[in-house]
Amino acid sequence: FSTKYLLNKKILITAGPTEEPIDPVRVITNKSSGKMGYAIAEAAFNAGASVYMVSGPTQLATPYGVTTEFVNTAREMYQAVMKQVYDSDIFISVAAVADWYVSNYSDQKQKKQHQDGLKLEFAPNPDILAEVAALDNGPWCVGFAAETENLSDYAQAKRKRKNVPLLVGNLAQNVMNADETTMILFDEHGEEPLPTTSKTLAAQYLIQAIAKRLPSIK
């Protein structure tokens, strides 16, 4: 894979899940393995880019050549992205970011003797992708959408709502933690389904799809 589609480009990428603490020993998270984001980071590096990845907790080895910063919560991920964003040409938002954090977090471990069960309260996390896409002079943005139904309608609507030029859709029930993926690319011209393939190959294809769409002024 010697074609340097992204030579000299600076890529910022989020990957993996986020973890939202309930108390010092318990978290709420989701089933993202980080495989897709890590594969894209590696493919971007192999395509000649300098790559900064902000990753939630995963079991994966950090890809060679990729500067990686680990975070736990969505709010930490937001801070890490915002610190790096003005030094980036392209932002690829692959992380499965928790939509809410626990606003009644307890700094002591909750005891199971709670008589009526435990009530958690939630407050919304920042939408990192939407905030980056709304910046003046921000990077060119790529989003992901994992849906369980109506993929085309939901994904195209999400692309427009978050105001991103390229959004990658896939079916959540097939893709979380799997080694293969079936991606559909959504842009202003419509949708392009890709064949089911390994996340490694899909990542290489996505890098070419990004390079093809980049505005030449950047």
Ligand code: C5P
């Ligand atoms: O709205 P939804 O979570 O389905 O959007 C998915 C896309 O938005 C992904 O690219 C994800 O990384 C990004 N996202 C984000 N911050 C959030 C929620 C989602 O960056 N709080």
